[in-house]
Amino acid sequence: AQTVTQSQPEMSVQEAETVTLSCTYDTSESDYYLFWYKQPPSRQMILVIRQEAYKQQNATENRFSVNFQKAAKSFSLKISDSQLGDAAMYFCAYRPRGGDYKYIFGTGTRLKVLA
């Protein structure tokens, strides 16, 4: 069975500093997608970044970047120059390329940004 694990229930970072959120997953598939979603107190899940497993290059979106280690099945999110608006729950998610369209989410990491 495919699983996604986020081992950090909560993380804190000083404003303007850098923080890394961890995610590991388990799958026997070779081709899949990985995602990070942000869920602020408003509860709407917002896509932060997406990685395609067949691409070696790590995805980057402005202050957000990932460290994708396929062999280790690791997919961490780095947030640079943290801002107060980054405070939220962050969920790592996995989806195989083929088959059904079920996303599997981790349990989330609550990020606190300290002024």
Next chain:
Amino acid sequence: DAGVTQSPTHLIKTRGQHVTLRCSPISGHKSVSWYQQVLGQGPQFIFQYYEKEERGRGNFPDRFSARQFPNYSSELNVNALLLGDSALYLCASSLVGRATGNTIYFGEGSWLTVV
């Protein structure tokens, strides 16, 4: 452009009652998925519909059902409500295709409280 819209935003039901939640996808999106998010957990996949057909179903009892209409909007129905059905119900829509990675975009959710 309007995002994914869901209604109602909040509702309270009594055990044993029935509930219908509604979702309108982003314009042009033909796939709709439903997720249940219990407080403190990540979203759990319930259903996925594409072109009005069920394409995936999560590990939920038969009390849960859904359908997709010709305009690609969707309804999630839950019968014989239990206290454990209290959760945020998220609808997500996506374009289906390799280029997009079938990335899903979420609505703000419907908060269901069963008393």
